Amino acid sequence: MSQLKAVEYSAASPEVKAVYDDIRQTRQVDDVNNFWKYIAQHPPTLARTWDSLKDVMAPGALDPLVKELLYVAVSVTNNCGYCVASHTAAARRAGMTDEMFGELLAVVGMANETNRLAVGYRVPIDPAFE
Amino acid sequence: MSQLKAVEYSAASPEVKAVYDDIRQTRQVDDVNNFWKYIAQHPPTLARTWDSLKDVMAPGALDPLVKELLYVAVSVTNNCGYCVASHTAAARRAGMTDEMFGELLAVVGMANETNRLAVGYRVPIDPAFE
Amino acid sequence: MSQLKAVEYSAASPEVKAVYDDIRQTRQVDDVNNFWKYIAQHPPTLARTWDSLKDVMAPGALDPLVKELLYVAVSVTNNCGYCVASHTAAARRAGMTDEMFGELLAVVGMANETNRLAVGYRVPIDPAFE
Amino acid sequence: MSQLKAVEYSAASPEVKAVYDDIRQTRQVDDVNNFWKYIAQHPPTLARTWDSLKDVMAPGALDPLVKELLYVAVSVTNNCGYCVASHTAAARRAGMTDEMFGELLAVVGMANETNRLAVGYRVPIDPAFE
Amino acid sequence: MSQLKAVEYSAASPEVKAVYDDIRQTRQVDDVNNFWKYIAQHPPTLARTWDSLKDVMAPGALDPLVKELLYVAVSVTNNCGYCVASHTAAARRAGMTDEMFGELLAVVGMANETNRLAVGYRVPIDPAFE
Amino acid sequence: MSQLKAVEYSAASPEVKAVYDDIRQTRQVDDVNNFWKYIAQHPPTLARTWDSLKDVMAPGALDPLVKELLYVAVSVTNNCGYCVASHTAAARRAGMTDEMFGELLAVVGMANETNRLAVGYRVPIDPAFE
Numbered sequence: 001m002s003q004l005k006a007v008e009y010s011a012a013s014p015e016v017k018a019v020y021d022d023i024r025q026t027r028q029v030d031d032v033n034n035f036w037k038y039i040a041q042h043p044p045t046l047a048r049t050w051d052s053l054k055d056v057m058a059p060g061a062l063d064p065l066v067k068e069l070l071y072v073a074v075s076v077t078n079n080c081g082y083c084v085a086s087h088t089a090a091a092r093r094a095g096m097t098d099e100m101f102g103e104l105l106a107v108v109g110m111a112n113e114t115n116r117l118a119v120g121y122r123v124p125i126d127p128a129f130e
Numbered sequence: 131m132s133q134l135k136a137v138e139y140s141a142a143s144p145e146v147k148a149v150y151d152d153i154r155q156t157r158q159v160d161d162v163n164n165f166w167k168y169i170a171q172h173p174p175t176l177a178r179t180w181d182s183l184k185d186v187m188a189p190g191a192l193d194p195l196v197k198e199l200l201y202v203a204v205s206v207t208n209n210c211g212y213c214v215a216s217h218t219a220a221a222r223r224a225g226m227t228d229e230m231f232g233e234l235l236a237v238v239g240m241a242n243e244t245n246r247l248a249v250g251y252r253v254p255i256d257p258a259f260e
Numbered sequence: 261m262s263q264l265k266a267v268e269y270s271a272a273s274p275e276v277k278a279v280y281d282d283i284r285q286t287r288q289v290d291d292v293n294n295f296w297k298y299i300a301q302h303p304p305t306l307a308r309t310w311d312s313l314k315d316v317m318a319p320g321a322l323d324p325l326v327k328e329l330l331y332v333a334v335s336v337t338n339n340c341g342y343c344v345a346s347h348t349a350a351a352r353r354a355g356m357t358d359e360m361f362g363e364l365l366a367v368v369g370m371a372n373e374t375n376r377l378a379v380g381y382r383v384p385i386d387p388a389f390e
Numbered sequence: 391m392s393q394l395k396a397v398e399y400s401a402a403s404p405e406v407k408a409v410y411d412d413i414r415q416t417r418q419v420d421d422v423n424n425f426w427k428y429i430a431q432h433p434p435t436l437a438r439t440w441d442s443l444k445d446v447m448a449p450g451a452l453d454p455l456v457k458e459l460l461y462v463a464v465s466v467t468n469n470c471g472y473c474v475a476s477h478t479a480a481a482r483r484a485g486m487t488d489e490m491f492g493e494l495l496a497v498v499g500m501a502n503e504t505n506r507l508a509v510g511y512r513v514p515i516d517p518a519f520e
Numbered sequence: 521m522s523q524l525k526a527v528e529y530s531a532a533s534p535e536v537k538a539v540y541d542d543i544r545q546t547r548q549v550d551d552v553n554n555f556w557k558y559i560a561q562h563p564p565t566l567a568r569t570w571d572s573l574k575d576v577m578a579p580g581a582l583d584p585l586v587k588e589l590l591y592v593a594v595s596v597t598n599n600c601g602y603c604v605a606s607h608t609a610a611a612r613r614a615g616m617t618d619e620m621f622g623e624l625l626a627v628v629g630m631a632n633e634t635n636r637l638a639v640g641y642r643v644p645i646d647p648a649f650e
Numbered sequence: 651m652s653q654l655k656a657v658e659y660s661a662a663s664p665e666v667k668a669v670y671d672d673i674r675q676t677r678q679v680d681d682v683n684n685f686w687k688y689i690a691q692h693p694p695t696l697a698r699t700w701d702s703l704k705d706v707m708a709p710g711a712l713d714p715l716v717k718e719l720l721y722v723a724v725s726v727t728n729n730c731g732y733c734v735a736s737h738t739a740a741a742r743r744a745g746m747t748d749e750m751f752g753e754l755l756a757v758v759g760m761a762n763e764t765n766r767l768a769v770g771y772r773v774p775i776d777p778a779f780e
């Protein structure tokens with residue numbers, strides 16, 4: 001769609017610039033990713049999504065690396081190419097090694113396999129899990 | 131399907147019993163879950179799946195709790211009821227607290243949301259991620 | 261939803277009855293499944309879906325059993341409980357044995373696993389496949 | 391696959407040409423999209439799919455713009471790149487503005503997030519919804 | 521999981537009660553749905569999700585009925601039982617008739633079918649859609 | 651990710667070379683596909699996946715062509731571009747004709763459509779299917 005395009009910093013409204021600035025400061029990067037530049041076409045979505053993501057990905061009971069691994073696992077399962085690329089990069093910045101990545105995909109693959117075996121065999125939930 | 135049924139230990143073939151015994155010993159449980167009893171209807175699938183799962187879920191570069199969290203993330207994204215119930219229980223046994231579970235689902239929810247925003251806005255992959 | 265309910269033969273309009281009669285005759289059954297009774301709430305959907313399904317599932321280059329196996333594979337991958345139950349039953353009527361069912365689910369499981377490995381490792385398509 | 395290719399009008403069989411002509415007349419376009427040219431490799435699928443789509447997308451209780459918005463919502467959720475591109479274009483032709491598109495994706499994103507929260511927390515259906 | 525349970529109003533913390541009160545007032549209902557009671561186990565998720573949902577579902581360029589139809593379309597495509605039940609009810613309250621519901625599901629069904637035809641035939645994006 | 655790359659035969663470890671040799675001999679090909687070269691970055695995943703796939707895809711109660719058709723059906727439903735391309739090619743080598751491919755996609759499309767109708771209408775499982 002020719003209508004879809006990145007909103008670059010120089011062309012952004014003050015409202016959008018403020019979000020970009022917060023992303024750049026929080027993540028210590030010079031420029032924001034395409035994801036933010038594209039959703040900036042709808043400023044309320046940009047502001048709301050960044051607020052939520054900053055909260056959800058902050059350190060808590062789970063550390064940031066684990067959260068990034070979970071993000072990759074969901075993105076792979078959903079087959080979202082952009083998301084796999086960007087969150088694999090984010091996970092590496094957060095400390096993911098090649099070996100961790102290999103094990104992550106092995107778990108994601110097995111989970112997708114056994115999910116289907118559970119569905120196909122119509123396995124009833126064990127009383128202990130209720 | 132009346133043809134689908136759990137293969138209980140007492141009625142299992144020696145081949146199936148050997149797998150059940152290995153599961154019970156590895157996991158230190160008295161009985162195996164319904165998942166194993168149902169896929170035991172096709173003994174090669176039982177043996178192959180257990181062998182793979184034992185390898186994949188063993189401690190490695192990622193610890194067992196992180197692997198269980200990843201399993202829950204995939205199962206939730208695939209909407210597999212049995213898998214969510216059984217792997218949430220497994221994650222709790224591996225040390226997942228209520229707070230960790232809350233953060234896990236928050237990440238899974240956000241990842242599913244932003245995956246769709248990336249697809250809907252047709253965001254091109256940043257050169258830095260290639 | 262109290263608004264959702266099966267449209268039984270006795271209460272059906274002539275238009276719906278005609279579709280039910282064709283299903284009963286084509287499949288040689290006394291009554292139609294719940295699937296048809298529920299979508300009959302929107303008669304154009306009932307008529308169009310049955311027409312399409314009768315065409316698509318008829319013997320052709322692929323025989324009816326293979327078509328039913330494919331239907332189960334999709335239904336398991338989509339985690340549709342009703343669909344897995346009804347099409348597993350249909351596949352058995354078309355000749356699927358326990359051994360065939362076991363192999364079917366093994367293939368479906370492996371395909372779901374390797375699909376995710378291909379996505380996670382971002383495997384480029386081999387020139388020979390283009 | 392070298393075997394896969396668009397069936398252009400000039401090379402089409404009379405049966406395929408008739409469908410192309412109906413698409414061109416119904417939609418008031420000079421040429422049909424790649425979607426139709428590719429599925430034309432299996433003429434019965436071309437004819438059946440066009441017949442169904444023409445019926446389903448015609449004005450009814452829901453107007454054509456709403457139907458196109460729904461099509462985009464499903465295509466985004468399924469992560470179908472071609473479908474997102476073609477139906478976003480179709481929705482714009484039917485009157486979708488930038489603001490409507492922004493709100494559409496915001497709803498689709500939130501629905502995908504809350505769907506997973508409902509699954510992960512294993513929320514039982516309220517009696518009022520049964 | 522015995523750990524999962526609804527947080528009823530009487531047992532809720534002041535923070536959770538405030539969200540419940542806002543939902544009740546905004547929606548003019550006596551009690552909140554199970555969805556809110558279950559995610560209330562993680563108060564930050566409750567507060568953030570309600571804030572986002574209230575914004576996203578408010579009247580805007582798209583009216584509330586259209587937004588509820590989109591929510592149902594996504595929930596059906598994701599096969600989320602709770603979500604289909606609750607949002608079908610919400611859509612009916614917003615004015616969805618039986619005829620509109622029938623057409624909605626017809627579009628959702630066709631979109632899921634044609635999405636797969638586009639993927640299976642590997643249809644390239646038309647230049648006009650780029 | 652610059653970290654992701656194919657492991658070519660000449661640069662492979664003896665462990666990886668042994669798997670490549672087995673694939674080449676089993677499939678009677680000169681070189682392995684990109685899928686294997688990419689997952690070879692995690693040798694245990696390469697070895698385990700090949701062992702499983704060789705077992706699962708071997709002739710049994712279902713013949714290899716049927717198994718390849720099932721693989722395509724799952725890959726299309728999951729929208730995995732690489733998987734659709736590689737398994738469509740594999741199915742053609744196993745004997746799939748254009749007509750069979752056309753019918754395969756027609757079934758996959760219809761199954762995805764009716765799966766959603768069953769979910770949207772919340773069809774209860776017929777007692778006969780339990």
